[in-house]
Amino acid sequence: MTRILKPKQTRRSVLKKMAAGSALVAGSAAMPGFVRYSQAQSSAPIKIGFQQHVTGIGAAYGRWYGRTTEAAAKMINDAGGINGRPVEIIAEDDGTDPKRGAEVVEKFANQHGCDVAFGTLFSHVVIGSAPRAGELKLPYFVVSEGHHVASGMLNRYTLQPGITDVKSQVQAMAPFVADNLGKKVTMIFPDFAFGHDHRDYFSEAIEKQGGQVLAKIAIPPTESSFTRYFPQIPRETEVVYHVMVGPAVLTFVKEMGEFFGSSRPEIFGFIDSLEAVDIGSAGLEFLDGTYFWEGNPRYAQADQSDFDKAYRAAVGVDDNGASVSDPKDVSTYAHMFGCWETLHIIKAGMEAAGYAGPDDRSKLIEAVEAVTDMPHSNEHPQGAKLFNGKTHQVFGHQYISKVTDGKLIVAHTTSIEDTFYPDEVDYTTQPF
Amino acid sequence: MIFRSLRSPAAPHLTALTSLLLTSPANAHTSEQAFVLLLPTGIYTVAGVSVVAVTMGIMALLPKGSERLAFGSRGLFGLPRSDLTAATSVLSFGMLLCLIWIGFTGSPSPLKNLLPLVFWTLFWMGFLTLQAVFGNLWHWLNPWTGPYRLLPRRLREAEIADLPERFGSWPGAVLFLAFGCFMLADIAPEDPSRLATIIAAYWVFTFICMILFGGERWLARGEFLTMLLDRYALLSIFARRDGQLRAGMPCWQLIESRSVAFSVAVLVLLLLGTGSFDGVNETFWWLAKIGINPLEFPGRSAVFWPTTIGLLAANALLLGAFALVIWTGLRLAGSDTEFTEAFGVLAMSMLPIALAYHAAHYLTAYIVQIQYALLALNDPLATGADWLGFGQSQVTTGFFNTRDTVRIIWLSQAGVVVIGHVLSVLVGHVMVSRLFSKQRDVLLAQLPLALFMILYTLFGLWLLATPRGA
Numbered sequence: 094m095t096r097i098l099k100p101k102q103t104r105r106s107v108l109k110k111m112a113a114g115s116a117l118v119a120g121s122a123a124m125p126g127f128v129r130y131s132q133a134q135s136s137a138p139i140k141i142g143f144q145q146h147v148t149g150i151g152a153a154y155g156r157w158y159g160r161t162t163e164a165a166a167k168m169i170n171d172a173g174g175i176n177g178r179p180v181e182i183i184a185e186d187d188g189t190d191p192k193r194g195a196e197v198v199e200k201f202a203n204q205h206g207c208d209v210a211f212g213t214l215f216s217h218v219v220i221g222s223a224p225r226a227g228e229l230k231l232p233y234f235v236v237s238e239g240h241h242v243a244s245g246m247l248n249r250y251t252l253q254p255g256i257t258d259v260k261s262q263v264q265a266m267a268p269f270v271a272d273n274l275g276k277k278v279t280m281i282f283p284d285f286a287f288g289h290d291h292r293d294y295f296s297e298a299i300e301k302q303g304g305q306v307l308a309k310i311a312i313p314p315t316e317s318s319f320t321r322y323f324p325q326i327p328r329e330t331e332v333v334y335h336v337m338v339g340p341a342v343l344t345f346v347k348e349m350g351e352f353f354g355s356s357r358p359e360i361f362g363f364i365d366s367l368e369a370v371d372i373g374s375a376g377l378e379f380l381d382g383t384y385f386w387e388g389n390p391r392y393a394q395a396d397q398s399d400f401d402k403a404y405r406a407a408v409g410v411d412d413n414g415a416s417v418s419d420p421k422d423v424s425t426y427a428h429m430f431g432c433w434e435t436l437h438i439i440k441a442g443m444e445a446a447g448y449a450g451p452d453d454r455s456k457l458i459e460a461v462e463a464v465t466d467m468p469h470s471n472e473h474p475q476g477a478k479l480f481n482g483k484t485h486q487v488f489g490h491q492y493i494s495k496v497t498d499g500k501l502i503v504a505h506t507t508s509i510e511d512t513f514y515p516d517e518v519d520y521t522t523q524p525f
Numbered sequence: 526m527i528f529r530s531l532r533s534p535a536a537p538h539l540t541a542l543t544s545l546l547l548t549s550p551a552n553a554h555t556s557e558q559a560f561v562l563l564l565p566t567g568i569y570t571v572a573g574v575s576v577v578a579v580t581m582g583i584m585a586l587l588p589k590g591s592e593r594l595a596f597g598s599r600g601l602f603g604l605p606r607s608d609l610t611a612a613t614s615v616l617s618f619g620m621l622l623c624l625i626w627i628g629f630t631g632s633p634s635p636l637k638n639l640l641p642l643v644f645w646t647l648f649w650m651g652f653l654t655l656q657a658v659f660g661n662l663w664h665w666l667n668p669w670t671g672p673y674r675l676l677p678r679r680l681r682e683a684e685i686a687d688l689p690e691r692f693g694s695w696p697g698a699v700l701f702l703a704f705g706c707f708m709l710a711d712i713a714p715e716d717p718s719r720l721a722t723i724i725a726a727y728w729v730f731t732f733i734c735m736i737l738f739g740g741e742r743w744l745a746r747g748e749f750l751t752m753l754l755d756r757y758a759l760l761s762i763f764a765r766r767d768g769q770l771r772a773g774m775p776c777w778q779l780i781e782s783r784s785v786a787f788s789v790a791v792l793v794l795l796l797l798g799t800g801s802f803d804g805v806n807e808t809f810w811w812l813a814k815i816g817i818n819p820l821e822f823p824g825r826s827a828v829f830w831p832t833t834i835g836l837l838a839a840n841a842l843l844l845g846a847f848a849l850v851i852w853t854g855l856r857l858a859g860s861d862t863e864f865t866e867a868f869g870v871l872a873m874s875m876l877p878i879a880l881a882y883h884a885a886h887y888l889t890a891y892i893v894q895i896q897y898a899l900l901a902l903n904d905p906l907a908t909g910a911d912w913l914g915f916g917q918s919q920v921t922t923g924f925f926n927t928r929d930t931v932r933i934i935w936l937s938q939a940g941v942v943v944i945g946h947v948l949s950v951l952v953g954h955v956m957v958s959r960l961f962s963k964q965r966d967v968l969l970a971q972l973p974l975a976l977f978m979i980l981y982t983l984f985g986l987w988l989l990a991t992p993r994g995a
Contacts, residue, residue: 145634147634147635147636147715148635148715149822149824149825150822150994150995153556153922156920156922159636160919183633184632184633184634184636184637185633185634186633186634186635186636186713186715186716188712188713188824188825189822189824190712190823190824190825190826190827191823191824191826192712192824192826192827193712193713193824193825193826196712196713200633205633217821217823217824218824283820285818285820285821286821287820287821314818314819314820314821315809315812315813315819317562317809317992338820339819339820339992339994340556340558340559340561340562340992340993340994341559341562341992342559343559343560343562343563344559344562344563347563369556369926370559370926371926371927374926374927374928375928376563376928409919415923416919416921416923418918418919418921419919419921419923420923421921421923421924421926421927421930422919422921422922422923422926423923423926
């Protein structure tokens with residue numbers, strides 16, 4: 094990692110120099126080979142601490158979060174960096190562990206001199222790290238999907254502007270399920286809080302659509318065979334909603350296929366069960382014709398946007414959502430766009446705030462809180478979004494895809510409004 | 526162990542905090558584990574255990590002494606007399622210094638920093654196995670012997686303090702256990718600067734002990750890496766003997782072990798015990814035992830004490846079980862052979878199993894980590910260099926995503942475990958034959974050991990097949 098000493102400057106000098114810097118950047122674009130970064134102000138990099146799940150249970154996600162982050166940083170740097178300064182990603186392994194997560198946040202602030210921290214996925218690590226980020230007054234941009242940000246349990250320094258939360262995702266599924274698949278639902282979920290959250294939020298949402306949950310089948314987390322649970326599915330079930338996770342998930346799909354044979358109800362699940370698994374894998378044929386929530390469509394669709402095309406190319410992902418260098422290396426496509434989009438929001442926020450250094454961190458938070466619309470663009474390839482500055486949570490379109498010939502084809506895109514729920518917190522009232 | 530996550534699917538989120546939270550489901554990364562559960566591992570396990578059992582049957586039928594023929598060796602060619610190990614050791618020490626420097630000043634990411642990649646992936650996962658296959662390469666790489674020889678003779682011969690004989694090799698055994706705790710229970714054993722601190726401190730500690738107690742003495746009885754690598758070298762095909770390079774069947778040197786210190790025997794069993802626990806602690810079974818939901822593993826910090834206590838208990842259990850096996854065997858044969866003598870030599874026969882566990886356990890992590898290691902070697906100072914011409918290559922784990930490749934990987938692991946047990950059976954048979962003169966006594970004394978090895982085969986294959994959550 095290159096280490097560049099950052100000269101001390103006054104805010105006024107920075108602001109003054111920024112104007113000159115912008116002109117230089119604009120000029121440099123037209124002059125190949127010309128120094129890319131503004132030399133008028135500090136060319137010290139903006140340091141972004143990347144709290145990465147390198148080891149621990151999140152490592153498979155961490156690898157793709159890493160690739161996406163590097164691609165986004167490259168794109169930002171190729172376009173002149175942030176406020177004319179290059180972006181430097183400083184990745185630290187949090188071991189997917191909350192205690193280590195807090196230590197890493199501390200290293201970002203005190204040892205590496207990072208401007209912000211970013212990139213955490215797993216909820217327990219976010220929950221373990223956010224209080225420390227708050228104490229250190231380090232802006233902490235998480236990419237977690239957890240409802241912990243919008244629930245109000247965290248703090249003013251923690252934001253989730255690049256990925257929607259699960260509460261909004263789950264409730265947005267209900268209208269499509271009720272209107273197209275059926276109103277009598279049986280839910281199969283792992284018997285702990287993750288499954289319980291799906292159970293509770295979906296039950297409430299489907300009832301609002303005039304549907305009902307006929308049975309709630311909770312599977313003990315240590316189970317690795319499921320045949321004895323399937324007979325509990327009521328006969329009149331029109332839709333099975335499943336959110337199984339863990340190493341036994343392929344066994345679950347196989348056994349469900351064997352149980353239903355050729356006559357099955359409609360089946361709806363969350364792609365998390367099969368994130369990074371080739372849908373065309375032997376044994377998954379049974380999934381053909383079933384539906385999945387996708388945070389971002391893994392397969393390039395017929396109406397693929399230019400933004401998605403550019404994003405795939407930058408990260409090195411092919412039309413099937415796999416690595417261009419190994420078609421079997423399927424990415425965590427439904428989630429990793431969050432890193433890309435979050436980095437671009439950090440850039441936009443820093444530029445709006447005239448961010449010059451750690452003293453401007455509160456200005457950066459205020460600038461991001463002031464963001465509302467995020468149009469579908471190269472910066473937001475997953476789709477348009479609306480940011481709620483009060484709850485620090487972004488809202489966006491969700492995708493429901495149907496497995497067709499071993500590929501996921503988008504059958505429905507929710508509106509952003511489908512994902513709204515009443516605010517549970519107003520972080521802007523908290524002092525810095 | 527540290528790289529467990531590469532194999533396990535991610536689990537959900539910590540939820541005990543509040544039921545208000547809709548925990549994000551970004552956890553269900555189904556990897557090679559999911560495909561393993563679809564493989565007919567039950568059939569494979571029966572086949573593997575049968576191979577070990579049949580080997581035992583054949584051994585029992587062969588006339589006494591015939592198995593020793595298999596462990597002969599032959600000279601290949603003469604080796605030059607010059608001893609360059611001091612020079613290579615100094616070179617190795619220089620490289621270690623560079624790595625420690627990189628650990629402190631390089632990328633904080635364990636996937637990019639050369640120190641954790643070289644230490645954990647190339648050395649701990651890879652080199653141990655190379656040593657066991659090709660012979661005592663550590664003799665050349667040991668980073669203490671060269672610098673030690675550069676010390677003034679007066680200092681080297683001073684032996685300032687005494688390391689009493691009754692301490693045997695216990696210092697090394699204790700240090701190995703401490704290393705095991707660091708590897709399995711520490712919150713971040715791969716963190717570059719943390720690892721650099723520990724490696725630097727251990728190098729200095731060892732060097733001081735060498736000066737205090739005498740270099741060779743401390744390396745042989747206190748420096749656990751040299752101790753375990755010297756033992757693993759006994760499994761190898763090649764060895765230097767009387768200025769010659771000799772080759773033979775794996776373990777041909779191991780059967781030369783005649784009297785083994787009790788503390789060395791314990792160290793060998795600690796290798797096996799620690800390696801075994803380093804599989805158990807990831808299983809659904811273990812996680813359920815310590816009250817952890819295997820689908821939402823909370824991280825190492827939450828299981829520090831269960832892991833530490835579990836590691837110590839697993840080793841105690843193995844030592845106790847093995848002692849019982851030896852004691853019962855001696856009783857069955859009605860032998861007056863000393864318990865410690867039998868315990869010592871027969872513990873050595875467990876070395877192939879210990880190595881097999883090591884190789885099988887790390888195989889999946891190794892094939893991923895080695896890619897990172899090569900990329901880091903390509904650009905060791907993170908300056909954008911392309912020394913090895915890998916360019917912008919990306920690491921892949923695609924081989925965990927198809928049933929066919931997962932089957933190949935699993936069968937390779939299982940094959941290594943079975944071969945390890947077969948070798949242990951052969952070596953154990955030779956050792957027991959040497960302790961008893963009558964064929965009947967050999968068979969009776971071996972019965973408990975045979976049962977133990979069959980159960981251990983079953984256990985090893987179960988470990989590979991059972992769902993893991995950490």
